[in-house]
Amino acid sequence: xxxxxxxxxxxxxxxxxxxxxxxxxxxxxxxxxxxxxxxxxxxxxxxxxxxxxxxxxxxxxxxxxxxxxxxxxxxxxxxxxxxxxxxxxxxxxxxxxxxxxxxxxxxxxxxxxxxxxxxxxxxxxxxxxxxxxxxxxxxxxxxxxxxxxxxxxxxxxxxxxxxxxxxxxxxxxxxxxxxxxxxxxxxxxxxxxxxxxxxxxxxxxxxxxxxxxxxxxxxxxxxxxxxxxxxxxxxxxxxxxxxxxxxxxxxxxxxxxxxxxxxxxxxxxxxxxxxxxxxxxxxxxxxxxxxxx
Amino acid sequence: xxxxxxxxxxxxxxxxxxxxxxxxxxxxxxxxxxxxxxxxxxxxxxxxxxxxxxxxxxxxxxxxxxxxxxxxxxxxxxxxxxxxxxxxxxxxxxxxxxxxxxxxxxxxxxxxxxxxxxxxxxxxxxxxxxxxxxxxxxxxxxxxxxxxxxxxxxxxxxxxxxxxxxxxxxxxxxxxxxxxxxxxxxxxxxxxxxxxxxxxxxxxxx
Numbered sequence: 001x002x003x004x005x006x007x008x009x010x011x012x013x014x015x016x017x018x019x020x021x022x023x024x025x026x027x028x029x030x031x032x033x034x035x036x037x038x039x040x041x042x043x044x045x046x047x048x049x050x051x052x053x054x055x056x057x058x059x060x061x062x063x064x065x066x067x068x069x070x071x072x073x074x075x076x077x078x079x080x081x082x083x084x085x086x087x088x089x090x091x092x093x094x095x096x097x098x099x100x101x102x103x104x105x106x107x108x109x110x111x112x113x114x115x116x117x118x119x120x121x122x123x124x125x126x127x128x129x130x131x132x133x134x135x136x137x138x139x140x141x142x143x144x145x146x147x148x149x150x151x152x153x154x155x156x157x158x159x160x161x162x163x164x165x166x167x168x169x170x171x172x173x174x175x176x177x178x179x180x181x182x183x184x185x186x187x188x189x190x191x192x193x194x195x196x197x198x199x200x201x202x203x204x205x206x207x208x209x210x211x212x213x214x215x216x217x218x219x220x221x222x223x224x225x226x227x228x229x230x231x232x233x234x235x236x237x238x239x240x241x242x243x244x245x246x247x248x249x250x251x252x253x254x255x256x257x258x259x260x261x262x263x264x265x266x267x268x269x270x271x272x273x274x275x276x277x278x279x280x281x282x283x284x285x286x287x288x289x290x291x292x293x
Numbered sequence: 294x295x296x297x298x299x300x301x302x303x304x305x306x307x308x309x310x311x312x313x314x315x316x317x318x319x320x321x322x323x324x325x326x327x328x329x330x331x332x333x334x335x336x337x338x339x340x341x342x343x344x345x346x347x348x349x350x351x352x353x354x355x356x357x358x359x360x361x362x363x364x365x366x367x368x369x370x371x372x373x374x375x376x377x378x379x380x381x382x383x384x385x386x387x388x389x390x391x392x393x394x395x396x397x398x399x400x401x402x403x404x405x406x407x408x409x410x411x412x413x414x415x416x417x418x419x420x421x422x423x424x425x426x427x428x429x430x431x432x433x434x435x436x437x438x439x440x441x442x443x444x445x446x447x448x449x450x451x452x453x454x455x456x457x458x459x460x461x462x463x464x465x466x467x468x469x470x471x472x473x474x475x476x477x478x479x480x481x482x483x484x485x486x487x488x489x490x491x492x493x494x495x496x497x498x499x
Contacts, residue, residue, distance in 0.1 A: 013335055048467040182353070189360050216357035235342060247331055252338040 013251035018261050021075055030066035032058040036117065037275045040284040047280060050139035051123075054115045054267045055274050057143050061108030062267035068265055073074030100158035103170075106230065107150040107268075110177045113226060115142060123189050167241045174234050178227065185219050209236040220271055229266030232259040 036060040041047045075094065078084045084091055119139075123130050157170060168169040191216060236252065236259055275281055334340070 037369040164332070186357070186360070189357065193360060216354060216360070219357055220350060223353065227350065228346060231346060232342070239338075248338045249333060251335045252342070255339060 013247075013254040016258055017028050018249045018257040020073060020077075022260065023069065023257075023264075026261055026264045026268065027066040027070040027073075031063050032266050033268060033271050034063040034066075036285065037271050037281070038063075040275075040281055043288070044082065044280070044284045048136065050134045050136060050282075051116075051119055053136075053139050053143060053277075054112060055118055057115065058109060058112035058270055058274060061105045061112055062270050064101055064108065065105035065262050066267045068098055068105060069260055071098055071101075078184070096158050100154040103154035104150050107153055107173075108147065109270075110174065110225070111146045111150060112176055113222075115146065116180055121184045121188055124191055128223045144182065161276070167237060171234055171238050174230070176240075178223065182223060185222075189215065189219065212289070218273075225266060225269050225273065229262045229269075232262055 041052050041056050075084070075091075075098070079091075087166055119134060122133055126133055232255075236256060239246075239249040239252055244253075
């Protein structure tokens with residue numbers, strides 16, 4: 001479309017473009033699924049527990065991520081059709097708002113996962129006092145604090161993202177949180193293993209190793225999905241900040257849309273591995289659909 | 294993050310971007326990136342990143358699998374394999390620790406909710422396991438087949454009741470890192486006690 005393109009080397013890394021239909025389908029599926037989780041938890045009184053509130057928080061942050069992508073796509077289509085200008089002040093503000101929504105979604109996801117892991121940790125290690133430690137009110141307060149912090153950080157990062165100082169803490173936060181969540185789960189695992197050993201020492205018990213494998217698989221899926229969906233994008237931010245003109249970095253950055261689609265896939269997978277594993281929630285869904293029909 | 298806008302009409306944006314430096318437009322401007330003289334493959338970062346990520350996830354999986362190898366001493370083939378202990382399913386499934394215990398919550402004191410639930414289910418499953426043990430005597434379970442059901446339940450009730458021995462749990466609460474060791478150290482003598490009860494009940498039946 002312009003001559004300068006032809007002057008570049010033929011082995012140029014062109015942008016890998018994901019078709020818009022795929023984008024919209026994935027985003028819509030993510031939004032609908034998470035909305036379903038929210039509605040189910042709100043409607044069923046039995047699910048008004050701290051554990052489910054943290055899962056709802058995760059669902060909200062996933063929804064924000066997919067919503068961001070959808071709005072961005074709509075925005076770009078409107079730009080292409082000429083309804084919006086690219087340099088207008090209003091568009092710039094809109095763009096900033098959308099970017100802060102995205103960062104809010106990422107931070108919200110990380111902190112929600114942390115809250116879910118901490119809640120399970122308290123459930124297992126402080127089982128007798130769980131209901132005194134994690135009351136409903138405390139859970140709501142914790143969620144309010146998390147979301148206020150995420151909102152403040154996202155606005156700050158969006159406004160000051162041109163400075164390196166904001167990118168570095170953002171990218172350090174990500175592996176730190178992952179490592180902390182991994183430590184919590186590993187400790188829970190060790191306790192579970194010792195419990196299983198004690199049961200195995202009872203004369204009539206049998207311990208099936210397959211059930212213990214299931215725990216390892218579950219945990220690997222939790223953390224692996226989060227890593228695989230978010231890490232490519234975080235690396236992209238790092239590379240865009242520090243080596244935008246390096247050919248290797250430029251080739252990595254050419255797959256940006258694939259990374260964005262991965263984030264939306266995370267929004268689809270998360271309810272399946274957190275929310276839908278609970279039988280109570282599944283039965284609520286069935287009731288909702290049966291009543292709707 | 295507004296990269297899609299840059300696909301069309303790159304030259305006009307390049308002219309404007311120098312004067313209008315805003316981060317969202319500057320983000321994905323490739324500009325004149327030359328691909329001459331690349332030593333490695335141009336997608337090397339992409340490939341390296343994904344391979345590294347896959348290796349890390351697989352490594353984490355193996356570490357977790359190694360952690361969960363318990364080496365069960367009594368693996369009897371005649372046991373029904375479909376019945377699993379509730380404890381194991383709790384252990385394996387992190388998805389539903391407490392919400393299925395709401396059935397018991399209104400009847401049982403709050404402090405003993407989760408562990409009492411484990412015990413109840415252990416008793417249930419052990420009963421079902423015993424009922425289905427109709428085959429010839431198995432080496433580790435022969436003496437249990439001969440024990441009538443009532444004393445079997447009695448023995449399991451003893452085990453359950455010993456778990457509610459408050460001093461043990463006070464220890465577990467305060468030092469969670471030592472908790473498992475405390476339980477392991479304190480439990481065997483109690484189990485021996487119950488075994489002696491069974492042996493005495495044996496003598497009574499014989």
